[in-house]
Amino acid sequence: LPLVSFLIGVPSQGEFLVEISGTTVTITCPFEDEGIRWDLSGRTEDTKERKFIIKDHDSTPANVSCSLGNKKRQLYLNARVCANCEELDPLMVAGIITADLLITLGVLILVYYFSKGRKGRVSAAGDSRPRGQKMQRPPPVPNPDYEPIRKGQREVYAGLEHRGI
Numbered sequence: 001l002p003l004v005s006f007l008i009g010v011p012s013q014g015e016f017l018v019e020i021s022g023t024t025v026t027i028t029c030p031f032e033d034e035g036i037r038w039d040l041s042g043r044t045e046d047t048k049e050r051k052f053i054i055k056d057h058d059s060t061p062a063n064v065s066c067s068l069g070n071k072k073r074q075l076y077l078n079a080r081v082c083a084n085c086e087e088l089d090p091l092m093v094a095g096i097i098t099a100d101l102l103i104t105l106g107v108l109i110l111v112y113y114f115s116k117g118r119k120g121r122v123s124a125a126g127d128s129r130p131r132g133q134k135m136q137r138p139p140p141v142p143n144p145d146y147e148p149i150r151k152g153q154r155e156v157y158a159g160l161e162h163r164g165i
Helices: 091-125 154-160
Strands: 005-006 016-023 022-026 037-040 043-045 051-054 062-068 071-077
Touching: 005 022, 022 071
Parallel strands: none
Antiparallel strands: 005 016, 016 022, 022 051, 037 043, 037 062, 062 071
């Protein structure tokens, strides 16, 4: 994220201020006096300035510390940078999100109206059977092994009388 300021607190109250733009990382030490000594992963640099600029940072994590006399503050820097990123301001991001939401809402409205109109046409031009009545299933075919006894047909079952043993 280019030109993004990571505020880890207010610099005057003992916290670092980190700014990233492209591959350049600028770190502001919380100490306000001159004569600050910077240490970047073991390399000591006497810049004497409150701001420490790392040009062409390669996104590798680093331990950064600044000291003034016997006071020392440390920072673990784990910032991802890119050389060809486009910088976006908050207004542009809000505009993109708003446009996306409006387009999505427009598509939803179109789908709603087209589906509403199509449903009415399909039911009018559909098949001719009445929609209100449900189709009833015919009764199941009786099993011939279990034929029911009907009036006048008792002789079929006459031979099945109870036999005494």
